[in-house]
Amino acid sequence: MSDGPDRRFADAVGSVPILEAMEIRLVEVRSGRAVAELPPEPNVNHFGVTYAGSLFSVAEMLGGVLSLATFDLEGDLAGFVPIVKESTIRFRRPALGVVRAETLLSDEEVARVRRDALETGKGEFVLEATLTDAQGEVVASTAGTYQLRRL
Amino acid sequence: MSDGPDRRFADAVGSVPILEAMEIRLVEVRSGRAVAELPPEPNVNHFGVTYAGSLFSVAEMLGGVLSLATFDLEGDLAGFVPIVKESTIRFRRPALGVVRAETLLSDEEVARVRRDALETGKGEFVLEATLTDAQGEVVASTAGTYQLRRL
Numbered sequence: 192m193s194d195g196p197d198r199r200f201a202d203a204v205g206s207v208p209i210l211e212a213m214e215i216r217l218v219e220v221r222s223g224r225a226v227a228e229l230p231p232e233p234n235v236n237h238f239g240v241t242y243a244g245s246l247f248s249v250a251e252m253l254g255g256v257l258s259l260a261t262f263d264l265e266g267d268l269a270g271f272v273p274i275v276k277e278s279t280i281r282f283r284r285p286a287l288g289v290v291r292a293e294t295l296l297s298d299e300e301v302a303r304v305r306r307d308a309l310e311t312g313k314g315e316f317v318l319e320a321t322l323t324d325a326q327g328e329v330v331a332s333t334a335g336t337y338q339l340r341r342l
Numbered sequence: 343m344s345d346g347p348d349r350r351f352a353d354a355v356g357s358v359p360i361l362e363a364m365e366i367r368l369v370e371v372r373s374g375r376a377v378a379e380l381p382p383e384p385n386v387n388h389f390g391v392t393y394a395g396s397l398f399s400v401a402e403m404l405g406g407v408l409s410l411a412t413f414d415l416e417g418d419l420a421g422f423v424p425i426v427k428e429s430t431i432r433f434r435r436p437a438l439g440v441v442r443a444e445t446l447l448s449d450e451e452v453a454r455v456r457r458d459a460l461e462t463g464k465g466e467f468v469l470e471a472t473l474t475d476a477q478g479e480v481v482a483s484t485a486g487t488y489q490l491r492r493l
Contacts, residue, residue: 206387206388207385207386207387207388207393208383208384208385208386209360209363209364209384209385209393209395209396210393210395212360212363212384213360232359233359233360233363234358234359234360235358235359236357236358237357237358242358242360242361242399243399243402243426243429244360244361244395244396244398244399244402244403245360245395245399247395247398247399247402247429248393248394248395248396248398248399251394251395251398252395274433275394275433276432276433277430277431277432277433278394278398278430278431279428279429279430279431280428280429280430281427281428282425282426282427282428
């Protein structure tokens with residue numbers, strides 16, 4: 192991918208109406224890395240602070256798009272789907288303005304998950320995401336446990 | 343409250359546009375107890391399963407409405423607001439159909455939180471919520487850490 196997230200990833204977000212309603216925008220999606228932005232409206236509460244559930248969602252959905260971009264779910268991992276098992280979010284400070292969520296999965300982890308999935312039918316991994324405001328201050332962080340599972 | 347959640351709690355949900363977009367319905371809100379329902383549309387993904395972020399949200403917002411119903415935030419706790427510090431959600435099975443989220447806070451915990459808030463300016467509590475489908479099967483569970491904090 193040379194110039195930003197391709198159609199496939201945007202379609203994955205657009206297929207969940209409530210994610211589309213949050214107006215989440217994919218900024219960068221490639222193997223091992225996913226970044227998205229969440230605008231304030233319609234995600235703010237009556238104090239003008241971005242609602243906890245929208246912060247959770249923008250971080251959580253990165254696990255899905257990162258999986259699509261990282262694992263060859265139409266090739267050697269055809270028949271596998273990414274599912275989220277558990278997720279923890281820590282709120283650090285009130286989130287004001289556009290929030291950026293980023294996550295990374297190392298090449299070593301990608302190789303291990305792929306191997307585990309092919310050998311056992313299940314590849315589990317933990318994705319940590321960091322949510323920052325326009326000033327680069329961390330407003331929240333998440334750790335999600337995902338599995339690639341054979342359907 | 344004699345016949346269902348009053349206007350005050352519905353207004354709290356309605357003040358966050360994205361919660362309104364999820365079409366969350368308060369079923370019961372009283373001191374120490376809050377119950378809400380989440381309909382499938384617009385919260386389903388392309389498999390027809392309710393999206394993780396909507397499950398998180400319906401459970402998380404119970405902490406806010408329970409706090410409003412349980413603590414006298416316009417009386418002896420005037421000036422305090424409930425904030426969420428951290429939350430963990432565990433996904434047990436695919437959520438199909440209307441999902442019901444319930445949470446409880448015991449009288450002992452209510453008394454302790456109130457005392458801590460008045461004595462120290464901060465009352466922390468953990469709320470566990472259970473999310474069930476129409477058959478009563480648990481689809482997810484959450485544990486959220488909340489604080490009543492003086493603004």
